[in-house]
Amino acid sequence: MAGLLEKINSPEDLRLLSVEELGELAEEMREFITHSVSQTGGHLASNLGVVELCIAMHYVFDFKTDRLLWDVGHQCYAHKILTGRKEMFAKLRQRDGLSGFPDPEESEYDLFRVGHAGTSIATAIGMALGAQHNQTDEKVVALVGDASIVNGPSFEGLNNLGLIQRQMLIILNDNSMAIDVTQGSIAKFLSKIRLSHTYEDLRRTTNNILEHLPLIGKRMEDALKNFKKTLRMAISPSRLFESLNIPYFGPVDGHDIGSLIDLFKAISELDRPALLHVYTKKGKGFTPANENPRKYHSTGPFDINGDAGGSSKTSRKYTEAFGDALVEFAEKDDRIVAITAAMPDGTGLGKFRDKFGERYYDVGIAESVAVDIAAGLAKQGLKPVVCIYSTFLQRSFDQIFQEVSLQGLGVIFCIDRCGLVGNDGPTHHGMMDIGFLRMMPNLVLVSPADETEVKAALAFALDSGKSVAIRYPKDTVPDDTYDLEACKKPFEMGKSVTVRQNNGDIIIVAFGSILVQAIKAADILAAQGIDVGVINARFAKPIDENLIPLLNEQKTIITIEDHGLSCGFGSALLELAADKALQSSGSGVKNPGKIITLGGPDEYVEVQTRSLQCDQIGIGADGIVETVKKLLSDN
Amino acid sequence: MAGLLEKINSPEDLRLLSVEELGELAEEMREFITHSVSQTGGHLASNLGVVELCIAMHYVFDFKTDRLLWDVGHQCYAHKILTGRKEMFAKLRQRDGLSGFPDPEESEYDLFRVGHAGTSIATAIGMALGAQHNQTDEKVVALVGDASIVNGPSFEGLNNLGLIQRQMLIILNDNSMAIDVTQGSIAKFLSKIRLSHTYEDLRRTTNNILEHLPLIGKRMEDALKNFKKTLRMAISPSRLFESLNIPYFGPVDGHDIGSLIDLFKAISELDRPALLHVYTKKGKGFTPANENPRKYHSTGPFDINGDAGGSSKTSRKYTEAFGDALVEFAEKDDRIVAITAAMPDGTGLGKFRDKFGERYYDVGIAESVAVDIAAGLAKQGLKPVVCIYSTFLQRSFDQIFQEVSLQGLGVIFCIDRCGLVGNDGPTHHGMMDIGFLRMMPNLVLVSPADETEVKAALAFALDSGKSVAIRYPKDTVPDDTYDLEACKKPFEMGKSVTVRQNNGDIIIVAFGSILVQAIKAADILAAQGIDVGVINARFAKPIDENLIPLLNEQKTIITIEDHGLSCGFGSALLELAADKALQSSGSGVKNPGKIITLGGPDEYVEVQTRSLQCDQIGIGADGIVETVKKLLSDN
Secondary structure (H helix, E strand, O other), X not given: OOHHXXXXXXXXXXXXXXXXXXXXXXXXXXXXXXXXXXXXXXXXXXXXXXXXXXXXXXXXXXXXXXXXXXXXXXXXXXXHHHHHHHHHHHHEOOOOOEOOOOOOOOOOOOOOOOOOOOOHHXXXXXXXXXXXXXXXXXXXXXXXXXXXXXXXXHHHHHHOHHHXXXXXXXXXXXXXXXXXXXXXXXXXXXXXXXXXXXXHHHHHXXXXXXXXXXXXXXXXXXXXXXXXXXXXXXXXXXXXXXXOOOOEEEEEEOOOHHHHHHHHHHHOOOOOEEEEEEEOOOOXXXXXXXXXXXXXXXXXXXXXXXXXXXXXXHOOEHHHHHHHHHHHHHHHOOXXXXXEOOOOOOOOOHHHHHHOHHHEEEOOOOHHHHHHHHHHHHHOOOEEEEEEEHHHHHHHHHXXXXXXXXXXXOOEEEEEOOEOOHHHOOOOOEOOHHHHHHOOOOEEEEOOOOHHHHHHHXXXXXXXXXXXXXXOOOOEOOOOOOOOHHXXXXXXXXXXXXXXXXXXXXXXXXXXXXXXXXXHHHHHHHHOOOOOEEEEOOEEEOOOHHHHHHHHOOOEEXXXXXXXXOOOHHHHHHHHHHHHHHHOOOOOOOOOOOXXXXXXXXXXXXXXXXXXXXXXXXXXXXXXXHHHHHHHHHO | OOHHHHHOOOHHHHOOOOHHHHHHHHHHXXXXXXXXXXXXXXXXXXXXHOHHHHHHHHHHOOOOOOXXXXXXXXXXXXXXXXXXXXXXHHHXXXXXXXXXXXXXXXXXXXXXXXXXXXXXXXXXXXXXXHHHHHOOOOOEEEEEEOOOOOOXXXXXXXXXXXXXXXXXXXXXXXXOOOOOOOOXXXXXXXXXXXXXXXXXXXXXXXXXXXXXXXXXXXOHHHHHHHHHHHOOOOOOOHHHHHOOOOOEEEEEEOXXXXXXXXXXXXXXXXXXXXXXXXXXXXXXXXXXXXXXXXXXXXXXXXXXXXXXXXXXXXXXXXXXXXXXXXXXXXXXXXXXXEEEOOOOOXXXXXXXXXXXXXXXXXXXXXXXXXXXXXXXXXXXXXXXXXXXXXXXXXXXXXXXXXXXXXXXOOOEEEEEOOEOOHHHOOOOOEOOHHHHHHOOOOEEEEOOOOHHHHXXXXXXXXXXXXXXXXXXOOOEOOOOOOOOHHXXXXXXXXXXXXXXOOOOOEEEEEEHHHHHHHHHHHHHXXXXXXXXXXXXXXXXXXXXXXXXXXXHOOOEXXXXXXXXXXXXXXXXXXXXXXXXXXXXXXXXXXXXXXXXXXXXOOOOOXXXXXXXXXXXXXXXXXXXXXXXHHHHXXX
8 A cells, every 4th residue: 555545544634634645645545446446346437536526525524523425325435445444445345344335334434325326415405404403513515426416316305405504515426427328418418518618617617616605605696696607608507506596616627636625615614505516537547447437337356457357257147148138029029118227238238229229218317217208108009128226126116006007007127136136235135126016916027047037038028918027136047057947938927837846745936046046955955865846936926826735735835035025925925825725714724834935034134245145044055955954853 | 067068078079169168168167177076075276277278288189199198187177077077077086986087997088097296207208209119190298287397207207308309298387386385496496487477478478489489390499599588587487497408488378278279289399399387376266276275175075155175174083193193292302303295284294384393394296305304314313204195105115215224214104095095096095005114124114093092103103213104094093982992002112902802713913093993893793792802913013923822822813904915914924924933843833823814905996985995805894704704614
């Protein structure tokens, strides 16, 4: 670790440096982040972009008492370095290591554990209102990116900023880039502004702000007016915020630490909310990331000379399996259109976008309307395929209910990142989608167990005319060593397939990709002379009614799912059994077998590899074996 | 029914009338709506406001092929009258009658069955994209109110309007009033505009638009520029939409049918999306509603001379019980703050607002940020109470997950309109909240069974330091004829209370207000010599573990809930039983009793009174009795 950075273990240390030294420190921190992420993997480009911002914020504010709210939060590395966590970067995003997102359990400098977009403005409003109520004078700062500020909740927050009668600073970190290129009119508007002026304009604007602000005090309106008059720009970005009655300052250079420090000092004196528009460069200082910020948004370990690690290429992912299948079907059926919310690559839509640009829609970070737009497309006779991660699809719960389920429309949901996601941790797990989707009438919920089934499930969905949700994990598909003959059968509504015939009393019923673990378990048990059956459920809704007779044969069913136990697949089977017990209670058996459910606990599963997370909650092969043996030992 | 209206059975008939006659027709329709709603109850003020708008829309567009998207949709009465449904108004919002919202099953003129805000722009974008894809030339029109356009999804839609390369008209129906007064900066901005000009300005603007538009064709930019130049207004509302690059026209008079017709014709010629800003008067034509639109937003039957029906006053509601309890606690604890999303009266916050104005926040129709703001307030040591209907809280699912549950903060959710809601029907039922809330770690979910318990549950929540959700229905609290001694005990975490000791083999476990039906059922059965126990569950999460031993005594438990069976309270008990079966499988009983679950089906329950809806799904007293007898007959 180079000279200056070595001495920085807290924001206090930072304030001992001169502005010139802060510049050097920024360079050292960039090197540190690049080197560190090249070893561990992580979010790179966005973190390189906000180094000066973080330094200036911590130089001016004391976030032990002042409040810093992150949006999305994956750009918090510099902040973590400055708040005494640099040693932990060797274990970034690893078990018992450093979270890739803000985490209050890690540091008093982190307030909210976040990972979703559009939350910082509203939570900041809440904290500012709280300070108003408590009559305390801590400063409140929300840092939000240009990709997050177009998110619905961000706008709802901006629209309610009038609730605040005190200081609150919103820093708009404008790097003109979400995970993918930012979508929508606001993005176009901001980039038009970007092009409409030079670096010199930024300096002039900065001086202009610093010149006027100190005089403002209470007579802000006039001062703001003068300030605006003296702005010389083709298009005034303030227009966007004026109608929301938000005092706007900028744009300014987000890499000029000295000016940022002066600006923060001046603006934080205001007795009302204000927005500072800051330009930063995603990937700044590391050429490969600078040239290809999308590739280096979130990366595995990589060669520092520019090859963004192989890990994402080594083995075939469900994501790729889906992406290729969709392209194949889309070639034959031009009613197929695809919609995503700023995650084309993560959901495997890259090929589709390149091949069928006119049938591809990216609405930016706006999951809610992605679903509504799909509903409209379905109403017009098209076959919309909505591609959103499970955790972000939670933003569309109400739209899936009203605009899709209630209308009985045929919208297809291809849900990536279902279940445990590994290193991103709790903010990104998809442990609730089975529950919130299976509550909705008219919806079908399936999960493929291998690549063949990914394609079969999609074929089934496209032909069904119904709304079908297909869930799969951030994981690789099983390799050919698995004999999954049963999985080659086409999908039939509400029908499971038997992978291993059972002669014993225990049957494992797995939902989705976790089937592989059930098969491994069955193999281990078979080697020990214990015979268990294995069924691939395929459907969580409608769930296969033919599973019930097995209970009447007094067999024990063990359900396995990569989802929370509450409201999950096992729960669906329990409900079905209870229902049958009522219907057939006359004729029904008096002494049915039992249902044992394995899945996620009622707590958040911490950061580590996905496979370790699966072991931890007992849905790995060993956990299944253990459960089976426990059951046998009891009989 | 008066002269002109009698002859109008379809939009075709409408087009036979002269513009003068259309004016008369509007008056007749207002009388018709006022008279009809005075008999049946329903939404009045908003419907009186859009009569001319609806007439003009149906006069210009042919919504058999053209597409009309409603936002919220409770203002669709005039539209229903004009599309051949006027005779059905006698059964408005009644069983087998006319829905109070758009309904495709009622008419080809209704596209989406809606009731939630902020959906029309995005669904319209979807339909316009579909038309683009299908290369058809139907016109697409979205009608959105000033209260809905500030909703996050509306904004996400506006931000994605650039996807549309063809005609699409957004009509902004500005009556400066949501259910309650519209909140937020946009609302302030719009009302400032409203005050900044006269009726004459509106006329000039109209002529100005009509003068410039026909010439536009493809060279729209310039024309729009000229058009804007000639606008003479203190504040230009266009500023709000310019930055979103949305061609804006208006404001114009929403009651001038002739002009509206000309404007629709002219603007619908545009080859791109445009927004027309229209002023209407909520409650126009019926003085009482005009003077008190809030009171007449949604009303029971009323005296046409101005007394807005007693139905809402006859008997004590859960809503009032909660509102009074909150005020009582707030007097003793000034850390209690309340937040709602444009439903202060519906959620019983009226008294709190009047008494503790500075601790009361209404964020407008923005459920998502209501929860995030609450999270920020909790982080500052306050006790935020979020008051949102169950169906609208679905908009906050992701915020409750990330900003509340994941942080382990203490936010209290007082959820009104849970379960079946009666005449509002499927868009407004709250049949999913138990499911989506109990999936979340760190959350507690309770439901009170009477007024005493409403207060006890709130006391428990305020003292718990945890996030507690309290659910109750749109219904009256049980009267004093019920001896609910057990319900007078304070709430203890995860503990149910026994209302009727059981000596028989069947125990009814009820969650929440439906307990009354369980007691009625027990009385009926007792009168027939059948002894059943009754337990008031109180908690769905954590659910009372002491219910399990009952099963080991081979008793049969019947769960009753005003919620869908999937993921509901019964499902939670089934999960607990399955979990215990695994844990105790050695020692555990081999032949446990069974759990029978009663609740909502996997389909939408149609419009009728709440009590009939409860009977329909078998959770009314008679249904419970029937189930008990069926079970007994089987043994």
